[in-house]
Amino acid sequence: MSDSSPRRLPRGRSALSPEEVERIQRSRLCAAMAEVMAEKGYVATSVADVLQRSGVSRQSFYQVFDGKLDCFMAAFDVARDMLFQHLLEMIGGGEGGVPAPGSGAGPMDRFEQAFTAYLEALAIELPYTRLFLVEVYAAGAEAVRRRADLQNSITEMLADMLGARDEEGRFTCRMIVAATSTLVTNAVAENDLDALRAIGPPLVRNVRTLWDAGALGNRHAAAGPAGQ
Known part of the structure; x- marks a missing residue:
């Protein structure tokens, strides 16, 4: 886990x-939920497993959460926030978590930088990554809806980054995000970090092809390098 892992409470009376x-x-409970699920899966993970891993008492658990699903949903939110925090740290992002347009880089350069950072962020926090990419589908309808909301947010970020303003361009962005989700989920499910990072170059090449063809609403790009 990263340096953001929760610290232990001091023994005895605390200030x-x-x-x-x-x-x-x-x-601590959210981190334990992510770690145990990475090993056992959501269905096989019990509250007792989370308590044992976290060192938190059962009484304290139920003062914070209603049950296992409530803890999972809180851990999902931690995973989402952690992902965007890592992205911002890696790319020096502007508003919305994407590289600032004023940096001098073109849209496709910004996309490659952000996508490479996205894959690295997933690799850094693998237990949390498994939670929101793999185990979310075992946690029920509300968890899946929240996963869909996250994917929609990423789609909007991509569309803004590439300047996709018409319906065709935004639909292409949805396809890119959906394909990315499938590819990274498979790699994460296998705990294969090399496969996860290897997704970057071929996907970037294919997005560049779509960009050059004007499929992202950038019709001027098809005219030649001036549109890059």
């Missing part, structure tokens, strides 16, 4: 406020 104690316990 921490009840709110800080709950925040630390919540972080």
Whole structure:
């Protein structure tokens, strides 16, 4: 796990406020949920497994969460926020988490930079990545809906990055994100980080082909290098 992993509470009486104690316990429980599910899967993971991994008592667990699914949904939100935090750190992103347009890079250069950072962010936090890419489908309808919302947000970021403003361009962006989701999910399900990172070059090449063909709403790009 990254340096953001929650710290242990001190033994004995603590000067921490009840709110800080709950925040630390919540972080520990979310991390434990992600780690145990990476090993056992959502269905086979029990509250007892999470308690054993986190060191949090059952009483404290139910003061923070209603049950296993509630803990999962909180861990999903942590995974989403962690992904975007890593992206921002890696690419020095502007508003919306994408490389700033004023950086001098063209849309496709910005896409390649962001997509490479996205794959690296997934690799860095693999237990959380498995949680929102693989185990989410075993957690029920609300979890799947939240996964779809995340995918829609990524689609909007991609469309803004590439300047895809018409319906055809945005539909192409949805296809790119859907294909990416399938490719990275397969690699993550196999815990194959080499396969995960290897997705980058061929996918970027294919997106460049779509860009050059004007399939992303950039009709001027088909005229030649001036549109790059």
